[in-house]
Amino acid sequence: MLDLKFVRANPEEVKEGLARRGADVSLLDPFLKLDETRREKLHAVEQLKNRRNVVSEEIGRLKKSGQEAEDKVLEMRQVSQRIKEMDDELKDLEEQLQATLLTIPNIPNETVPYGKDSNDNVEVRRWGRPADFGFAPKAHWDIGESLDIFDFERGGKVTGARFTFYKGLGARLERSVFNFFLDLHTREHGYVEVFPPFMVNSSSMVGTGQLPKFAEDMFKVEGTDYYLIPTAEVPVTNLYSNEILDGGKLTISHCAYSACFRAEAGAAGRDTRGLIRQHQFNKVEMVKFTRPEDSYEELEKLTLNAERALQLLELPYRTVCLCTGDMGFSSAKTYDIEVWLPSYNDYKEISSCSNFEDFQARRANIRFKDGKAKPRFVHTLNGSGLAVGRTVAAILENFQQEDGSVKVPGVLVPYMGTEYIRN
RNA sequence: GGAGAGUUGGCCGAGUUGGCUGAAGGCGCUCGCCUGCUAAGCGAGUAUACGGGCAUAAACCUGUAUCGAGGGUUCGAAUCCCUCACUCUCCGCCA
Numbered sequence: 001m002l003d004l005k006f007v008r009a010n011p012e013e014v015k016e017g018l019a020r021r022g023a024d025v026s027l028l029d030p031f032l033k034l035d036e037t038r039r040e041k042l043h044a045v046e047q048l049k050n051r052r053n054v055v056s057e058e059i060g061r062l063k064k065s066g067q068e069a070e071d072k073v074l075e076m077r078q079v080s081q082r083i084k085e086m087d088d089e090l091k092d093l094e095e096q097l098q099a100t101l102l103t104i105p106n107i108p109n110e111t112v113p114y115g116k117d118s119n120d121n122v123e124v125r126r127w128g129r130p131a132d133f134g135f136a137p138k139a140h141w142d143i144g145e146s147l148d149i150f151d152f153e154r155g156g157k158v159t160g161a162r163f164t165f166y167k168g169l170g171a172r173l174e175r176s177v178f179n180f181f182l183d184l185h186t187r188e189h190g191y192v193e194v195f196p197p198f199m200v201n202s203s204s205m206v207g208t209g210q211l212p213k214f215a216e217d218m219f220k221v222e223g224t225d226y227y228l229i230p231t232a233e234v235p236v237t238n239l240y241s242n243e244i245l246d247g248g249k250l251t252i253s254h255c256a257y258s259a260c261f262r263a264e265a266g267a268a269g270r271d272t273r274g275l276i277r278q279h280q281f282n283k284v285e286m287v288k289f290t291r292p293e294d295s296y297e298e299l300e301k302l303t304l305n306a307e308r309a310l311q312l313l314e315l316p317y318r319t320v321c322l323c324t325g326d327m328g329f330s331s332a333k334t335y336d337i338e339v340w341l342p343s344y345n346d347y348k349e350i351s352s353c354s355n356f357e358d359f360q361a362r363r364a365n366i367r368f369k370d371g372k373a374k375p376r377f378v379h380t381l382n383g384s385g386l387a388v389g390r391t392v393a394a395i396l397e398n399f400q401q402e403d404g405s406v407k408v409p410g411v412l413v414p415y416m417g418t419e420y421i422r423n
Numbered sequence: 424g425g426a427g428a429g430u431u432g433g434c435c436g437a438g439u440u441g442g443c444u445g446a447a448g449g450c451g452c453u454c455g456c457c458u459g460c461u462a463a464g465c466g467a468g469u470a471u472a473c474g475g476g477c478a479u480a481a482a483c484c485u486g487u488a489u490c491g492a493g494g495g496u497u498c499g500a501a502u503c504c505c506u507c508a509c510u511c512u513c514c515g516c517c518a
Contacts, residue, residue, distance in 0.1 A: 009479085042474055046487045053487090056499040060442040069498080076498035244433090244471090372453065372469075 001101055001363045008035060017107030020114060021324040031100050038093040045086040052079050102206065103213055106359040108324045109296075109333040115323025121336070122323065127307065128316030130340045135402045139343035140393040141274035143400055144170060147421055150275070162279040169421045173395070173408075174282060176415030178257050178388045181284040181309055185385055189305045191255035191286055196235035198259055199226040204238040207364030209330035209356075216265040219279075228261035232285035233382045240289065240366045245378065247370035251298055252289040255385060257282065275389040276348065282388035288381040289366065292358065295379035296333075299355040303335045306351045306385045313409045315394050316340040318347050332357040337386075339394045350390045353383030 007014050011032060015025045055076055062069040113122045144150035149170025155163040166174050185191040202225050205211040210218060210230060219228040229235060236256050245252070260283050271277035286305060290298045303319065310317045322334040331354040338347035358377035361367070367375040399407045405422035413419055 039474065042487085046474065049487060052498075057443065059498055064442080073498045080498070375471080 001359060002104055002107065003358075003362065004035065004097075004101065008032065014107065018105065021105060021108050021327060022116065023105050027100060027104075031097070034093060034097055034100075038090065038097060041086060041090050041093065045083060045090060048079055048083050048086070052076055052083065055079075099212070102363070105329045106327075106332050106356065108327060109355070109357070111296075112327070112333050113321060113323045114325075116325040117323075118326045120323040121320040121326055123318055123320050124335070125307075126316075126318040127311060128314065128340070130316050130342070131398060133342070133400075133402075137342040137397060137400060139274060140396040143396045143404075143406065144274075146404055147406070147423060149173070149421065152274075160279075162277065164275065164278060169416070169418070170392075172416060173392055173412075173421065174388060176412050177391050177395075178282055178284050179415055180312075180412055181385055181388070182255060182257055184309055184312065185255040185284070185286060185305060189253075189255075189286075189308070191253045191305075194236055194239070194254050194256045196229070196232055196239075196256050196258055198229055198235075198261075200229055200235050200238065201225045202227065204234055204241065204364075207238045207241050208234045208360050209328075209363065210234065213329065217263055219261050219263050229258060230262045231260050231283060231382075231384075232256040232258035233287060236285065236287040237360055237366075237380055237382065238364055240378075241364040243366060244375050245289065245366070245368040247291065247368045247373075250289060250291050250368055250378065251294060254287045255284060256287070257284050259283075274343075275393045278389060281390075284385050284388065286353075286383050286385040289361075289368075289378045290381065291368070292376065292379050295355050295357060295381060298379075299333065299335070299353065299381055302381055302383045303337070303353040306337055306353055306383050309386055309391075310337065310339060310350070312411045313391070313395065315391075315398055315409075317350070328352075328354065330354075330356050330359050332359065335383075337384075339390065340398065341394055342397045348390065348394075350394065351384035351386045354381060356380045356382075 002014065007028075011028060015028055018025045018028075055072055059069045059072050059076070062072075113120065115121065138146075141150070141152070147170070149167050151165040151167055155165050158165075182193055186193050199221060202211055205218070205227055210227075218230055221227065235258075236254050239254070240252075259280055261280050263279065264277070267277060275281070286302055288295075288298050288302060307317065307319065317337055317339045319335055319337050322331075322336055327334050334352055334354040336349050337351040337353070339350040340346075341348045357379050360380045361377040366378050366380065368378050369375045395409060395412075396406050399409060401407060401420075403422075405420045408416050408419050408421065
């Protein structure tokens, strides 16, 4: 959520920022007009309330001393009625304003390259070299089938499309990967692990920006106000909602494993095979709460923390900076990390690392304070560290051997208890 | 799922015959005094949001709101009524 005062004071700057990311700016002027109406009305009703407070006090005094105050009571009865009407009008205005404000995306940071879509993203780093197999590499779904470690069909039977069973060493590989990620981030990168609820209420979803605009992308639990989380970002960022943190404790860094659930209404027909796009997948997420002045430095560190996981797994990747037109709703700057997938003959997103600046903090009301200074909003960041299913797919494809087995990356051998996955 | 108790400021904790209580008292914290150092002591201060003064920022002044959330009664509600959420205890059930 943008700062209303900032929008009010810098309408042109806001319009320009929104236009850069290709957002609709036509609603901004009516919005500001509405805001002005609200302030006028607020001022008027507050004056009435002041009068009511003063006179009510007087009535109390009069009655105490046994005097008559009936005329004043009658007058205040009318004033109160008027206040009630005006409060209702005001509430309506505020709801309209808030509703609009919640649908306005974040403004891109000035360092974000301008562009229309993913074609304009800018590669910033590349690591490792795709292997030269010397034989025709198979896609991970074929590898998984021949090794009998996935069961897509029964996933479909038991639940539906885009749900999968992992079996045997496949299940163990999934578990090994997220344990490795958690160990890496907690032991070497200084993150404090949390294990969050996998359902959150709607207000948490508003806090991180999934609601109100993207309800159709999520699973809602019928008869409740709860949603299945699309990412651990939601519960972990909202961990400190409506709190004022001690400035001395920042930066706070958390990592969390969670299952993630995405309905992804618009994704039908894309990535239909294999583990790449499932309605339920596992992910380890990193989340940071920083002082405003530290957030961009922390974004670089967080992105490198995610990259480190791929380096240790010996998986080739590249890192791209998303252009203004390709960024998510809440983000001010995003790096995507893309892992090499032989079956796609391309790099495929495996992590997304973003700085939201104070956009989420304002929605979720997460502030910090130094001593007697006024509370300020923190900056929030998060990034996948990493998506587990896609990591498993990348391991299978990049480490497959000519005989059909898959070599286990060295760092995972202690977790797997074997050096090869084979029939 | 059933029964009961509770939810007040950073924390603890008063306040339920409605009225000068944004809220006593204590702790904590900040500043000052005092002090060889520490401790103790003394004094002052110590919520947030949204408006207005202000054309802009800070400071300051001022108004309004906030005693779990929302609604109601009333000239006036932390105090009365209703609904909901959460916490705790007991019972049932379960992993």
